[in-house]
Amino acid sequence: MNITDHIFHFLALGILIYSVTLLLFYMLIIIYSISEMKLYFRKSSFTDYNIIASSEFAPTVSILAPAYNEEKNIIENVRSLLAVHYNNIELIVINDGSKDNSLQQLIAAYNLVKVPFLVNEKIKTKPILGIYKSSNPVYHKLIVIDKINGGKADALNTGINVATNKYIVCIDADCVLEQDAMLKLIKPFLEKTNKRVIATGGVIRIANSCEIRNGKLIKVHLPRQILPRMQVLEYIRAFMLGRMAWSRMNGLLIISGAFGAFDREIALKAGGYNPETVGEDMELIVRMRRYMHEHNLPYKVPFIPDPLCWTEAPASYKILGRQRNRWTRGTIETLKIHKKMFFNYHFGILGILSYPYWFFFELLAPMIEFSGFALLVIFAMMGFVAWHFFLYLLAFILFFGYLYSVFAILVEVLTFNQYKKRSDILKLILVAFAEPIIFHPYVVLAAVRGNIDFLRKRKSWGEMTRQGFNSK
Amino acid sequence: MLTFLNFNLSSIGKSINYLRENIFTEHVLFDITIFFAAAIIGITGFIFVYLFRKEKIAKRKNILQASIDNFIGEIAISESENELIQVVSNQDYQNLLLQVQHSKFYRKMLINELSETSRKFRGSTMTNVLWLFKKLDLEKQLLKNFDKKKWHKKAKIVQQISYLHLNSNIEKIFSLTNDRNESLRMEAQIAIVKMTGFDGLNFLDNVIYPISEWQQLRLIEELSSHIEPKAGNIIEWLKSNNLTVVNFALRLIEIYRQYDFYNEVAICLSHPSISICSRAVITISTISKETTADLLIAHYDTYNESTQITILKVLQVIGTENQFPFLLSILNHHDDTYKLQAVKAITTISKAGIEKIEKVIDKSLFPWNIILSQIKNVA
Amino acid sequence: MKILIADDEMITRKIIELRLKKDGHEVIVTSNGQEALEQISLQDPDMIIADIMMPFTSGLEIVSVVKRGGHHRKVPIIILSSMGQENVVLEAFNLGADDYITKPFSPNELSMRVKRLTPAATNLFVKINERT
Numbered sequence: 001m002n003i004t005d006h007i008f009h010f011l012a013l014g015i016l017i018y019s020v021t022l023l024l025f026y027m028l029i030i031i032y033s034i035s036e037m038k039l040y041f042r043k044s045s046f047t048d049y050n051i052i053a054s055s056e057f058a059p060t061v062s063i064l065a066p067a068y069n070e071e072k073n074i075i076e077n078v079r080s081l082l083a084v085h086y087n088n089i090e091l092i093v094i095n096d097g098s099k100d101n102s103l104q105q106l107i108a109a110y111n112l113v114k115v116p117f118l119v120n121e122k123i124k125t126k127p128i129l130g131i132y133k134s135s136n137p138v139y140h141k142l143i144v145i146d147k148i149n150g151g152k153a154d155a156l157n158t159g160i161n162v163a164t165n166k167y168i169v170c171i172d173a174d175c176v177l178e179q180d181a182m183l184k185l186i187k188p189f190l191e192k193t194n195k196r197v198i199a200t201g202g203v204i205r206i207a208n209s210c211e212i213r214n215g216k217l218i219k220v221h222l223p224r225q226i227l228p229r230m231q232v233l234e235y236i237r238a239f240m241l242g243r244m245a246w247s248r249m250n251g252l253l254i255i256s257g258a259f260g261a262f263d264r265e266i267a268l269k270a271g272g273y274n275p276e277t278v279g280e281d282m283e284l285i286v287r288m289r290r291y292m293h294e295h296n297l298p299y300k301v302p303f304i305p306d307p308l309c310w311t312e313a314p315a316s317y318k319i320l321g322r323q324r325n326r327w328t329r330g331t332i333e334t335l336k337i338h339k340k341m342f343f344n345y346h347f348g349i350l351g352i353l354s355y356p357y358w359f360f361f362e363l364l365a366p367m368i369e370f371s372g373f374a375l376l377v378i379f380a381m382m383g384f385v386a387w388h389f390f391l392y393l394l395a396f397i398l399f400f401g402y403l404y405s406v407f408a409i410l411v412e413v414l415t416f417n418q419y420k421k422r423s424d425i426l427k428l429i430l431v432a433f434a435e436p437i438i439f440h441p442y443v444v445l446a447a448v449r450g451n452i453d454f455l456r457k458r459k460s461w462g463e464m465t466r467q468g469f470n471s472k
Numbered sequence: 473m474l475t476f477l478n479f480n481l482s483s484i485g486k487s488i489n490y491l492r493e494n495i496f497t498e499h500v501l502f503d504i505t506i507f508f509a510a511a512i513i514g515i516t517g518f519i520f521v522y523l524f525r526k527e528k529i530a531k532r533k534n535i536l537q538a539s540i541d542n543f544i545g546e547i548a549i550s551e552s553e554n555e556l557i558q559v560v561s562n563q564d565y566q567n568l569l570l571q572v573q574h575s576k577f578y579r580k581m582l583i584n585e586l587s588e589t590s591r592k593f594r595g596s597t598m599t600n601v602l603w604l605f606k607k608l609d610l611e612k613q614l615l616k617n618f619d620k621k622k623w624h625k626k627a628k629i630v631q632q633i634s635y636l637h638l639n640s641n642i643e644k645i646f647s648l649t650n651d652r653n654e655s656l657r658m659e660a661q662i663a664i665v666k667m668t669g670f671d672g673l674n675f676l677d678n679v680i681y682p683i684s685e686w687q688q689l690r691l692i693e694e695l696s697s698h699i700e701p702k703a704g705n706i707i708e709w710l711k712s713n714n715l716t717v718v719n720f721a722l723r724l725i726e727i728y729r730q731y732d733f734y735n736e737v738a739i740c741l742s743h744p745s746i747s748i749c750s751r752a753v754i755t756i757s758t759i760s761k762e763t764t765a766d767l768l769i770a771h772y773d774t775y776n777e778s779t780q781i782t783i784l785k786v787l788q789v790i791g792t793e794n795q796f797p798f799l800l801s802i803l804n805h806h807d808d809t810y811k812l813q814a815v816k817a818i819t820t821i822s823k824a825g826i827e828k829i830e831k832v833i834d835k836s837l838f839p840w841n842i843i844l845s846q847i848k849n850v851a
Numbered sequence: 852m853k854i855l856i857a858d859d860e861m862i863t864r865k866i867i868e869l870r871l872k873k874d875g876h877e878v879i880v881t882s883n884g885q886e887a888l889e890q891i892s893l894q895d896p897d898m899i900i901a902d903i904m905m906p907f908t909s910g911l912e913i914v915s916v917v918k919r920g921g922h923h924r925k926v927p928i929i930i931l932s933s934m935g936q937e938n939v940v941l942e943a944f945n946l947g948a949d950d951y952i953t954k955p956f957s958p959n960e961l962s963m964r965v966k967r968l969t970p971a972a973t974n975l976f977v978k979i980n981e982r983t
Contacts, residue, residue, distance in 0.1 A: 042624035043655055046631055050904050054934035055689050057723075083912050085904060087938065116845040120808040138915075138946070179906055190689065193682035193716060216907050218885060265778070392501045399508035406515045413519050422523050429516055537861065545865040549873060549958060589862050592933075595957030597866065696935070 015372055019397070022361055026404055032245035037415060040305055049183040052190070053085045059166050060088045061186060062264070064159035066152055067093055067173040071100040073215075075109045077173050080215025082141060086182040091142050092159045093173070097126075097149025106144055111136045123157040123272035126150035131162070152257070153273035153280035160272050163264060170281075172258045172311065176207055176217050181308035185261045188302040195298040198288050199262045201255030202308035203239040205418065206232050208315060217310050222424040227320060229431050230439040231313045237408040240305065240415070247303035251354035253289075255301070257281030259309035266291065277337070279330015286338050293347050307416060321446040328450025331363050366447035398436055405432035536578065539568055540585050547604050548589060548597040556600060560607070569608070583610055583632065591635040602636065611638055618644075627659040634663035642667060649675035658687050662694055669698035676709050676717050683716040688723065701728040710736050718748050722755040731759045741771050750779045757786040765791050769798050784813035788820040796825070800832055808839050812846075819847050852969060855879040855896035857887035857913065858931065859905045867900065867931075870958040871965065884908025888916060891923060898968065900961070903932040903939070911946060918947030927968040931956065 052058040063081060067074055074093075081091050095103045106112060112132035119128060125147070132144040147158055156170055167189060169182065181202065189197045208228035211219035223229045246252040257280065270291040273280045285301065292299040314320040335342075335358060342359065344351035376393070379385045409428055412418070419425060543565050550556045559565065572578045583605075590601045605611070614636075618629060630648065633641050645667075648660035661683075665672035673691075676683075683691075695701075701724075709721035710733070722740065725733050737759065740752035749771070756764055768783050775783070784802065787795055795817075802814035818825035826844070833840050854876050858864045861882075868878045879894055881887040885907040891899065899917065901910035910930050917923050927949040932939070935953040943951050950964050 045624060046628045046655075046659065050933065051690055051693055052686075053904065054936050054939050055693060056936055056938060057689055057692060059685075083909060085909065087936075116842055116849050118808060118812050118839055118842045118846055120812070179904075179909070187686060190686035191684050193684050213885070214908070216885070218907060389498055392498050392505070396501045396505045396508075399505045399512070402512050403508045403515075406512050406519075410515050410519055413522065422520065425519060425523065429519075541862050541865040544862060545869040548866045549870045585862055588860070589866070592860070592863055592954050593866065593957065594955045595959060597958055598955070 011375060015368075018360070018368060022365075023400065025357065025361065026400075029241050029245040030404075030407060032248045033241045033411070036244050036248040037240075037305060037411070041415070049180055049187065050085075052186060053180075053183055054087050056088070058086075058088050059186060059189065060090075060164075061086065061167045061169055061182065061261070062159070062163035062165040063089055063091045063169045063171060063182075064156055064163065065091065065093050065171050065173045066096055066155035066159070067098065067102055068096045068149070068152075068155075069098045069100045069102065070173050071098070071102045071105055073174060074102050075105055076215045078106065078110070078142070080177070081171070082139065084177055084182050085179050086186070088165075089141055089182070090163070090165060092145060092162055093142070094145045094147065094155040094159050096147060096151070096155040103144070103146055107132065110134045110139050110142060110144075112142075112144055117162075119158075119161050121161055122268050123161055125154050125158045125161065128158060151275055153275040153277075156280070157272040157275070160264065160267060166264060167261055168264045168267065169261045170257065170259070171309070174312065175258050176212055176215060176310040177259070178217070178306075178308050178310075181259070184304050184306055184308060185259070188300075188304070189261070189263070192300060195300045196266075196292075197263070197302060198266045198292060198299045199255055199260060199285060199301050200304060201243070201252070201260040201301075202304040203243075203306060204235060204256050204258050205307045205310050206235060206313045207310035208313055210310065212310075220418050220420075222419050222421075222427055223313070223315075225315050226431075226438070227315050227317070228313045229427070230435055231320075233405060233408070233428055233431050233435065234439075236412050237405060240411045241404075241408050243303045244305055246354065247301070249349055249353065250300055251349040251357075252301045252303055253286060253350075253354050253358055254282040255285050255303075256309075258311050262288070274337075277330060277333040278326050279334050282330055283334040283337065286334055286341075289350055290338060290341065290347070293350065305415070307418060317442060321442065321449070324443055324446035325450040325453060328363075328366075328447045329454045331358065332451065332454045335359055335363060366444040367451060370444055370448055401436060402432060405435070533581070536581060537585070539564075540582055543568060544585055544589055544601065544604075547600050548593065550600055551596070553603075556603060560604070572608070579610070579613055582608075583614055586610070587632040587635040590637070605636055611636075614638075615641070623653040623656045627656045630656070630659045630663050634666040637667065639667055646675065650679050650681070654681070657681060658684075658690075661687065662690055665691055665694045665698075670695065670700070670702035670704060673704050676712070676720070677705055679714065679717065682714065683720055688716070688720050691720070692723065692727065695724075701730075703730060703732070706730070706733060707736055710740060715745050715748060718743070718745075719751050722748070722751045726755040726758045729759060734759055734761065738767065741767070742774075746776055746779065749775060750782060753779060753782050753786060757790050760790045765795050769795065772798075781809060781813055784810065784817055787817045791817055791821050793822055793825075795821070796828060800828065803829065803832055808843075811839065812843050815843050815847055852897045853877045853879065853894065854898045854900060854965065855881065855887060855890060855894070857881045857884060857899070857901040857905060857910065859883055859902065863902075866958055867961065870962055874962055874965070876965075884910065884913055887913055891917065891926075895923070896926065898965065899926055899928045900931055900965075901928060903930060903934055903943075911943060914943065914946045914948050929961075929964060929968065931961070 063084075065077070065081060070077070078091070078093060093106065095106070111134050113135050114130045115133050117131040119131075127148050129146045129148065132146065134140065134142050143162065145158055145162060147155065150158075159170075160168060167186060169185065171177070185200050185202055188200045191197075206223060206228055207217065208223035208225065209221045210217055211221065223232060243252060243254075260281070262284075266288050267284065270284070270288045272284070274283050274287070277283050289299070289301065314323050335355070338355070341347045341351045341355045343356060347355070376385065376390055380387050380390045406429060409425065409432065413425060419428065543559070546559045547556060550559055560569070568578075572582050586601055586605050590598050590605075593601070614629060614632060618626065621629070626648075630645055633645065642664065645660050645663050648656055649664060651657040651660065661672075661675055661679075664675060673695075706721050706724065709717050712718050712721075718740065722737065724730070725737060734756070737752055737756045740748055741756065743749050743752065753768060753771075756768070765787060768786065772780060772783055784799075787799065791799070799814045799818050802810055805811060805814070815829060818829055826847075829844075835841060835844055854871055856864055856867050856871075856878060858867070859882055864880050864882065868880055871878050879890055879896055881890050883906040884901075887899070887901060887905075888908060890896075891913075899913070901913050903910040910932065914928050914930070917926060917928060928947070929950040929952060930943045930948045931952045931954065932943075933954040940951050949968055952961060952964065
């Protein structure tokens with residue numbers, strides 16, 4: 001045998017092991033997710049969440065909403081956050097050095113006045129210019145911080161410093177919450193007795209084309225544009241199957257930055273958000289978990305399968321590309337910062353399963369997919385592999401992907417069934433078939449670019465120009 | 473070295489070739505792909521059949537619910553037994569009741585609606601609904617196969633028993649308050665308190681499982697509709713090995729201001745569990761005596777940060793000028809949160825406090841300039 | 852009198868509806884806050900009975916929207932909620948609610964409270980107050 005043969009065999013073996021492990025993981029995820037869902041639904045069938053909405057003994061919560069140039073929607077968003085079903089809250093809006101009139105609008109709309117306020121700077125942040133409260137008692141739950149721009153992580157850290165309550169809920173200012181979102185997000189903190197719940201996260205859904213009035217979701221529609229529609233499917237797969245299963249194994253590594261709750265004390269002890277990374281939401285969870293492991297404290301990070309929060313997904317290839325590029329860099333940075341955990345049994349499931357899974361199947365997947373595909377094509381062209389074998393392999397992988405997608409849609413239909421029209425479900429299935437051709441290659445490419453950008457040490461966030469909800 | 477590598481590679485090569493030729497062949501790949509395709513078609517078919525059926529059932533259910541609700545509505549607003557009998561003997565409703573007798577689905581729905589109505593209404597409406605429940609002899613139906621059912625179904629039935637005040641089942645429910653299944657146990661505890669008020673708390677005597685925060689909140693909510701508080705075995709609960717029971721007992725003392733248990737609460741201030749100490753600090757502040765403030769200060773050094781802060785906050789309410797030396801000493805603490813809380817306590821206790829503070833610190837320096845203006849702003 | 856009910860529980864809506872119809876009122880039934888607000892501006896009810904915990908828009912928000920101004924600001928609102936905590940009740944009154952009933956409740960009691968709040972009765976009440 002000559003050396004190219006060896007290389008080929010070696011690669012083939014690698015790809016084989018990789019794909020088989022991946023398939024096994026996916027099956028494990030399906031099984032775990034189903035059993036976790038079943039338990040959740042059985043429990044909710046007789047649970048009344050409203051008790052903590054009004055109980056004076058309910059835990060106190062600070063909602064942190066960072067805002068950067070959001071003047072278009074800020075008044076509406078604050079109003080809908082103030083109306084959320086939960087009594088023991090304070091709402092902290094952090095104006096992160098906006099260049100527009102966000103602050104002036106808030107001051108005018110809510111009769112804000114500047115108040116002296118001692119901020120115990122437990123986490124170092126950019127300077128605060130002023131803290132405002134409303135002179136109208138109806139808005140006594142509102143606090144507005146005006147600060148020098150320092151990015152999202154820095155803004156959230158300022159919020160954590162100012163917050164006085166036991167739990168913090170971080171939310172993107174442009175998110176639309178379900179009425180009972182807070183109740184469902186906070187409940188898990190109260191349920192565990194032998195473990196400390198350090199953070200919870202909920203399902204994010206895509207709001208494009210949905211009917212939104214006064215900052216509230218009135219009617220759910222499948223997005224009309226193709227890209228957001230693809231992302232609906234992607235989110236269903238990621239949340240209904242992926243995160244649910246990881247939550248069951250207590251190996252969840254990420255809580256979406258758009259809507260998540262944290263135990264303030266642990267977040268502080270772990271050091272707050274890291275402004276040095278573009279993936280601050282993932283990094284904080286990993287660091288909090290690491291803190292708990294290193295101090296031998298039993299803990300849990302539960303995940304709530306109910307749709308709690310609706311957000312606008314990028315509708316153009318350009319913005320989607322930037323978003324995925326940033327996600328990839330965030331993942332690489334987080335995994336790099338915590339590389340100590342890689343296959344480290346001291347960190348339990350986290351070290352043995354979660355970290356390696358993220359490393360091999362989230363971070364490396366696009367690279368392996370990209371290079372594997374390229375190599376196979378080259379081999380086929382050079383005659384090492386028969387073309388028909390190549391096609392068979394391709395079909396095999398493709399159909400497994402389809403099966404996984406269709407299965408995710410099935411789970412969605414059996415559980416929340418957000419898209420009521422049958423034609424919408426049909427459209428979703430068709431989208432699943434189109435995905436590998438029009439959507440997937442682009443996402444893989446953006447991830448590969450993210451890797452390259454990471455190596456070049458680029459640190460920009462990528463402006464996320466928003467369309468704004470049509471408030472019709 | 474090279475030969476070794478070569479040997480290894482070639483053996484891997486062989487094994488891959490073996491895999492390629494015997495397991496990972498085109499045939500196998502093709503077969504699995506076909507299987508995947510079949511599964512996809514199968515699932516897609518199932519999805520649509522399911523959606524069709526669901527819509528049909530939902531339609532049927534809506535019609536049924538509308539007629540059941542009409543029926544219960546008329547029962548609910550009846551003003552005499554004669555009127556009730558008249559409603560029941562109405563021909564439309566007779567037909568409905570006939571179906572209830574024959575269909576499990578109808579029966580379940582009627583029981584659901586009746587129990588929900590009984591839960592949400594008081595007065596004659598509730599009495600009327602209970603009258604109907606008895607008249608239709610639904611209790612037997614509700615409890616059928618109770619012991620054989622799965623935990624989530626059992627839990628639901630336990631709830632309905634309590635909504636419908638079926639008090640003959642109290643013993644059965646009481647035995648479930650210590651059940652192995654968490655959800656069932658929780659519902660049984662709530663149900664027993666709903667039906668028997670403070671007496672229901674006796675389950676705390678021997679509950680071996682922890683009572684979560686969530687469950688404690690629910691129990692407190694449930695108790696709030698029962699007017700006469702009873703202490704029960706609260707002294708025993710304070711000594712329980714189950715920490716959550718101790719915590720709950722402290723909360724009850726706090727909410728119902730049970731001054732009689734001052735000494736027992738004071739003992740909890742030196743409990744081995746810090747979370748119990750923390751709770752006890754708050755509890756004792758709500759039933760405080762003149763000596764309480766000094767008692768808390770005596771424990772201050774043994775506590776962790778959050779409990780210390782709690783003491784400083786509590787002193788705002790129960791402190792007097794006697795505690796000024798202690799509070800002034802806190803002003804030197806390196807953590808600004810301590811400083812702020814100490815200043816708050818001093819200024820709330822007495823207006824003259826601020827002068828004492830200004831004697832000790834330089835009010836033009838950070839953080840004192842901010843702390844003092846913040847305090848003045850609030851006042 | 853035209854009374855609007857907003858409650859997301861069907862059986863509760865039904866019983867209130869039947870009870871108020873018995874008193875001779877005209878009843879508009881809505882199942883969530885959003886629908887309620889729409890119907891208020893369309894149908895100009897003389898009184899509003901609203902739950903707090905409802906989809907889309909809570910009863911408290913209805914109170915604040917209606918009482919904020921406009922020609923419905925004098926329409927009496929009764930809040931009907933399972934939340935009996937002092938702070939919630941106070942907030943409701945603060946926003947301008949005219950009465951507050953805690954669930955579980957009695958429909959007969961509701962009927963009496965509706966009677967007491969009817970504009971005629973309120974006017975009488977004002978006159979007596981003015982005289983004293």
